[in-house]
Amino acid sequence: MTAPSQVDYHDVLRVWREADTIPEIEHAWLFDHLLPIGGDPGGPTYEGWTLLSALAAQTWRLRLGVMVTSNRFRPPAMLAKIATTVDVVSGGRLDFGIGVGSRPSHPLARREYEAHGLPFHDTAHAVGSLAEACTVIRRIWTEPEPFDFHGTHHHLTGAFGNPKPVQHPHPPILIGGRSSATLRVVAEHADLWNIPGGDIDDVVRRSALLDRYCTEIGRDPASITRSIHLPVSYDHPRDTRNAIGDAIDAGFRHIVLGLPAPYPAHVARWVTDELIDPST
Numbered sequence: 474m475t476a477p478s479q480v481d482y483h484d485v486l487r488v489w490r491e492a493d494t495i496p497e498i499e500h501a502w503l504f505d506h507l508l509p510i511g512g513d514p515g516g517p518t519y520e521g522w523t524l525l526s527a528l529a530a531q532t533w534r535l536r537l538g539v540m541v542t543s544n545r546f547r548p549p550a551m552l553a554k555i556a557t558t559v560d561v562v563s564g565g566r567l568d569f570g571i572g573v574g575s576r577p578s579h580p581l582a583r584r585e586y587e588a589h590g591l592p593f594h595d596t597a598h599a600v601g602s603l604a605e606a607c608t609v610i611r612r613i614w615t616e617p618e619p620f621d622f623h624g625t626h627h628h629l630t631g632a633f634g635n636p637k638p639v640q641h642p643h644p645p646i647l648i649g650g651r652s653s654a655t656l657r658v659v660a661e662h663a664d665l666w667n668i669p670g671g672d673i674d675d676v677v678r679r680s681a682l683l684d685r686y687c688t689e690i691g692r693d694p695a696s697i698t699r700s701i702h703l704p705v706s707y708d709h710p711r712d713t714r715n716a717i718g719d720a721i722d723a724g725f726r727h728i729v730l731g732l733p734a735p736y737p738a739h740v741a742r743w744v745t746d747e748l749i750d751p752s753t
């Protein structure tokens with residue numbers, strides 16, 4: 474994962490192009506913020522989906538996505554169209570990442586809403602909106618005829634998507650989050666679930682809670698791939714390797730390694746040699 478903030482476009486492109494040549498690296502990700510959430514508050518930050526489309530056109534193998542799209546930023550029908558476009562540009566390599574949106578307790582994340590004239594509703598509203606958005610987006614991707622949708626948070630008349638995504642029935646849906654309310658949405662809608670790394674015991678408890686929610690609605694918990702985001706330490710790779718091992722032991726097989734900027738030369742190869750296959 475290369476957060477597109479406090480970096481230049483060509484820095485990100487360099488890393489993705491290198492990673493695209495390394496089979497051990499299976500997927501690459503951006504984040505979805507409109508202003509920096511770390512470092513210089515006036516530094517550069519690129520819009521995630523626009524940048525993702527550019528990177529999709531510059532790579533050929535990596536699966537790719539936004540970790541994760543803020544559902545607060547874009548109406549779901551518009552987001553479905555954007556994601557379809559990226560899936561087409563990439564030749565069917567999109568993993569569609571989405572979540573509730575920025576943490577309300579994070580002041581640097583919160584300010585981007587006011588700066589862009591976007592409303593910031595309470596958590597209950599945001600979670601309900603996410604669940605409806607997942608329904609709308611999947612229907613736009615898959616239904617052959619226009620449809621109306623009248624939910625609590627979203628209302629559409631004649632919703633329709635053409636073209637459809639390359640992937641059938643639709644791109645995999647990854648939902649990120651850790652709250653119990655979000656995990657209920659994961660159980661209903663997600664193909665993959667991502668959680669930020671940290672206390673591995675808490676991660677395991679959240680995974681068990683997701684298992685329970687799946688069982689309650691009659692879904693096989695094993696049908697949801699467990700994904701985790703782990704920060705990379707260039708200075709202490711052993712710590713990162715240990716975190717990867719703990720996550721795999723806990724059942725998380727989809728590992729997203731967050732690269733801090735600035736990116737060293739040949740950082741994708743370094744990741745492979747030091748973190749994925751340290752025996753080489």
